[in-house]
Amino acid sequence: MSDKARKYKINDCLLRLPVPQYREAVKIIPKILGISLNTFHNYRNILFDDKQDIPYEKVILFEKLFEMRTGELINVEVKCKPLKVLMGKELRQSRFAKKR
Numbered sequence: 280m281s282d283k284a285r286k287y288k289i290n291d292c293l294l295r296l297p298v299p300q301y302r303e304a305v306k307i308i309p310k311i312l313g314i315s316l317n318t319f320h321n322y323r324n325i326l327f328d329d330k331q332d333i334p335y336e337k338v339i340l341f342e343k344l345f346e347m348r349t350g351e352l353i354n355v356e357v358k359c360k361p362l363k364v365l366m367g368k369e370l371r372q373s374r375f376a377k378k379r
Contacts, residue, residue, distance in 0.1 A: 284354060286326060287352050288351070289341060322337070
């Protein structure tokens with residue numbers, strides 16, 4: 280197993296469970312998500328640099344199952360300025376370019 284960072288906190292959440300609950304969770308989660316056990320294990324092992332990703336709907340289900348807030352499953356903070364700010368910046372730049 281690699282020591283690289285995982286993209287999602289699925290393993291962290293599972294490893295916090297007592298062994299009997301962990302075993303039950305590994306059996307039940309794929310059924311709840313409507314995926315195979317192999318796909319579930321693939322999701323658990325997606326590395327931070329991988330292009331592979333989990334469909335958004337499944338991420339939301341994982342977050343609900345693990346009682347997380349929206350956006351907490353991912354192992355990195357996603358930062359982005361609001362669209363209004365970005366559009367305002369773009370508008371100011373285009374006005375400045377037209378004045379030249």
